[in-house]
Amino acid sequence: MAQAITLAADAPTLSAANTGFMLICSALVMLMTPGLAFFYGGMVRVKSTLNMLMMSFISLGIVTILWVLYGFSVAFGDDKGSLVGWNSDWVGLSDIGLTELWDGYTIPVFVFLVFQLMFAVLTPALISGALADRVKFTGWALFIALWATVVYFPVAHWVWGAGGWAFELGVIDFAGGTAVHINAGAAALGVILVIGKRIGFKKDPMRPHSLPLVMLGAGLLWFGWFGFNAGSWLGNDDGVGALMFVNTQVATGAAVLGWLAYEKIRHGAFTTLGAASGAVSGLVAITPAGGAVSPLGAIAVGLVAGVLCAMAVGLKYKFGYDDSLDVVGVHLVGGIIGSLLIGFFATGKGQSDVAGLFYGGGLDQFWKQCAGVFGVLAYSFVASAVLALLIHKTIGMRVSEDEEVAGIDQAEHAETAYDFSGAGGGAARTPASSPAAPAESKKVDA
Template identity: 80%
Template sequence: MPPGILTLAADKVTLSPANTGFMLICSALVMIMTPGLAFFYGGMVRVKSVLNMLMMSFISLGIVTILWVLYGFGLAFGTDSGGFIGWNGNFAGLSGIGLTELWGTSTIPVYVFAVFQLMFAVITPALISGALADRVKFTAWALFIALWVTIVYFPVAHWVWGEGGWLFELKVIDFAGGTAVHINAGAAALGVLLVVGKRIGFKKDPMRPHSLPLVMLGAGLLWFGWFGFNAGSWLGNDDGIGAVAFVNTQVATAAAMLGWLAYEKLRHGSFTTLGAASGAVAGLVAITPACGAVSPLGAIAVGAIAGVLCGMAVNLKYKFGYDDSLDVIGVHLVGGVVGSLLIGLFATGGVQSKAKGLFYGGGFEQLGRQAVGVVCVLLYSLVVSYVLAKAIDLVMGFRVGEDEEVAGIDQAAHAETAYDFAGAGGGTVGRRGPALGEAQTKKVEA
């Protein structure tokens, strides 16, 4: 994501109503991704934790928005200091910005760029929450969000996208967030998991999704919103690059869904709705850094490779014994790494920049740059997230009590339940199966 669209020195940059309107629409599209993520995650958990899962995403809309206005935008996109952080007093409280003041050399106001970037900052910590389903205190999670975006997300966003940021100056390509969003969130999820541990009953009790229709709805909203996420990241479409990003987003997502389903059929013998939804999200993640660097044919390759590799990666938690509840590491960390590194292979040099990948005659130079970005963001986020989670755990405890976890966090933390079974008598519901013609019982989880 460039800090501004480059223009010829002779051109006078003026505000573009068309680009401004386009970017406001893209900002709204990225905003709807957070509720979409809430539904996606909410459908994947058990009945007793649905509301808590929804709230873990929604609370990010509140906390991150306020912090972004107060100081986050300044830290991420203010004047660079040493390549690691930025600051601009006029960005504090968004109080020193003119109504029509343009962002860099782009044709959109600073306010529009700020709100677009805000939506990226909101969804990134929300992504982490899927790894922690069913077992963390809501207050501890809210505190973690505030600390994490301040110490991890805002600086990393500056490294990757801020003019003067050290990864930006190294020419690491991250069109819309493969490193800054997905690798960052996936590595953070692993760091926190090392502190909070596994759910009670992990690998013993069934922990199936309670509502696959909600999962599919969430995946659909994410897919829809992702067009704003990716196509908007060029800050306009005067030169057609945003259109290429839009096309590549659709193409890679489709390829990843098919790749995941093919792997799933070979591995498990079925085409599942959960696999289709997860594969689509894996494709969205992988094409995010690459959508402005590859051709549509390259996007097919990125998506298909990510679909298969992410499908394989989600099973690693059972092999290595870490409880990534909703596969944040397998999808977002692995997908982000795959998409970022494949730029070094498939970049054509004819879209957002002249940098070419290995398969287009560019040698290993861009692949090396991408690898540096991947490793550094991954390690920084992993280590700092672990330290933050450990500190919170020592001060107030990060995990709910055993009784609350077994009974479900919804009632304990939110004094509500997602579904009202009172009309059916609650507890055990008796019904007669129309095909079997015999009484069946169905236990409803509290």
């Protein structure tokens, strides 16, 4: 009887504090998708701004519905062969109690599933930056639905689901270095190799039309990323989430400095686009590693990511693949860097007792990280290319050449981002069309 009482006392109970914390974190992660839309929207030319915004926003609609219908079950249901999950009680989220707890934690299942939903929404939206200026909106929407089903939901199970092969192997991915960033970056590379380059790639100037919009988007991403990273511990009881919060800030700041230093040496200027891109590269790299490394380790992760990602974005010109907004250079490369450096910088004093090479742990964890990184990379690259090819050969993945040249916003959305038709209306008034102005006002106008 005493043992039964002890076990009952040790069983997790619902924590209002952790539940509230996780709901706030979920909202922060949701904000990252509009933040990404602004970040990407400012980086394209004027004629593609709205399309870039919509490519992110549509993911909020499509993936949300798929997650309710079957996505949550595939990602986090009972393991089936270490590849997918399934729980028929979760289909349609129709048989989940309001206070039913996520196994081993003090938050309701509903809170966990909505937090993970925001990850599922963001990940395909990341891919869109590689495809700017040239993708049919219907083709993109279908791609999101198929990719989430065939790639994201199973990969999330591999990495975070009990029984998933990477989870069971011991691959460390605190908040999505493999499942989100490598997954999206590899997918982006696979799709752009299928659909081809933009018209005028390496010939026409394709500069960002609004760097303030880019900086706004980067700021929203940075802000939302605290929920993305710190929330992934699913509670706030033991300090690990706080460590991740600190490391998120530290690594991101270091990456900004690393990117800008490289940029100054290589190109002779500190650019705002470089600062924004450096911040994102640091956020990406610390995402898998932040619960395992110390703040000094986070500085190293950020600096390495800032410099190497800045170098990597130029590879598209060398190898001839048109990664419009550097998804491969930032998310794929940054995700790889952050995931592999765990094998060197893990202290054994954070999320687990696993230590990396520099802390006496040898290379065992490094090889596990390699398995997770390259397993996800290979699957996502091949599956994404196949899905893009199927869509390209059926309903079509690209707009016509004339539509691309004229502007995808008008062709796909019948809108433009900026309407200047009313600009200067006051100066254009004539005495016959405007009310008589006071003499003092006329004197000033003159």
